[in-house]
Amino acid sequence: METIEQGDAFDPNCPTRMVLDRIGDRWTVLVVISLRNGPRRFTELRRKVNGVTPKVLTQTLRAMERDGLVTREVFAEVPPRVEYTLTPLGMSLQTPIQAIADWAEANVGKVMSAREASLQA
Amino acid sequence: METIEQGDAFDPNCPTRMVLDRIGDRWTVLVVISLRNGPRRFTELRRKVNGVTPKVLTQTLRAMERDGLVTREVFAEVPPRVEYTLTPLGMSLQTPIQAIADWAEANVGKVMSAREASLQA
DNA sequence: CCGGATCCTATCCGATACTG
DNA sequence: CAGTATCGGATAGGATCCGG
Numbered sequence: 001m002e003t004i005e006q007g008d009a010f011d012p013n014c015p016t017r018m019v020l021d022r023i024g025d026r027w028t029v030l031v032v033i034s035l036r037n038g039p040r041r042f043t044e045l046r047r048k049v050n051g052v053t054p055k056v057l058t059q060t061l062r063a064m065e066r067d068g069l070v071t072r073e074v075f076a077e078v079p080p081r082v083e084y085t086l087t088p089l090g091m092s093l094q095t096p097i098q099a100i101a102d103w104a105e106a107n108v109g110k111v112m113s114a115r116e117a118s119l120q121a
Numbered sequence: 122m123e124t125i126e127q128g129d130a131f132d133p134n135c136p137t138r139m140v141l142d143r144i145g146d147r148w149t150v151l152v153v154i155s156l157r158n159g160p161r162r163f164t165e166l167r168r169k170v171n172g173v174t175p176k177v178l179t180q181t182l183r184a185m186e187r188d189g190l191v192t193r194e195v196f197a198e199v200p201p202r203v204e205y206t207l208t209p210l211g212m213s214l215q216t217p218i219q220a221i222a223d224w225a226e227a228n229v230g231k232v233m234s235a236r237e238a239s240l241q242a
Numbered sequence: 243c244c245g246g247a248t249c250c251t252a253t254c255c256g257a258t259a260c261t262g
Numbered sequence: 263c264a265g266t267a268t269c270g271g272a273t274a275g276g277a278t279c280c281g282g
Contacts, residue, residue: 176256
């Protein structure tokens with residue numbers, strides 16, 4: 001079936017629900033965007049992903065690692081260096097993310113004016 | 122600019138961030154899917170969106186109404202009837218949602234096996 | 243430099259009960 | 263039928279400190 005089904009995201013165990021949960025969280029999408037041009041170090045990511053705390057960034061990266069979206073590579077150096085890289089799977093996530101971004105840019109104006117209008121009513 | 126920018130979703134006030142917040146919540150996406158074939162009544166939605174409580178469904182619908190995604194129409198009848206309908210804006214949300222669903226269906230297997238694999242490591 | 247440990251708060255969500 | 267009111271629990275996320 002090519003289109004969304006009723007039983008789809010309504011069930012916690014369903015594919016779409018799972019992806020939605022990932023995309024829904026505050027940072028996963030930002031990390032994907034930040035890594036799209038190649039590997040980044042932890043601190044680089046911290047700077048790019050404006051305002052994320054180390055704990056949460058670590059949480060996010062670990063979750064993404066578990067799901068096969070990023071790989072984590074530790075270099076036994078002094079000072080220590082850790083690089084995160086998008087897997088092909090992680091890279092492919094950019095397609096739906098881009099779709100969202102496109103919709104957002106195209107329609108944010110309408111949403112904002114709807115919001116304004118509802119304040120007066 | 123056609124592609125995602127760094128400053129994009131990193132700022133709470135930015136378009137993508139806003140849309141992500143909507144998509145991230147548990148029910149908005151499900152309501153959009155449930156309404157795609159035409160207007161639905163409150164209780165119909167409650168049934169379709171499996172397990173949502175009236176309070177939360179109302180919250181979701183009100184938020185969507187504010188953002189111009191749905192319209193709410195009250196019929197002065199006995200018994201009372203209220204219909205919710207997707208606006209064109211709300212309809213257009215199905216494009217990115219479909220992109221997510223497609224990605225999910227195509228890649229859920231990989232994510233699941235990555236998860237399995239990480240359990241043994 | 244990387245990120246774990248701990249504590250805390252905000253928010254979302256669910257259950258239940260009640261009203262026009 | 264279509265909600266509202268109230269309460270309570272779960273959890274993501276933030277602040278801060280500390281260790282390898």
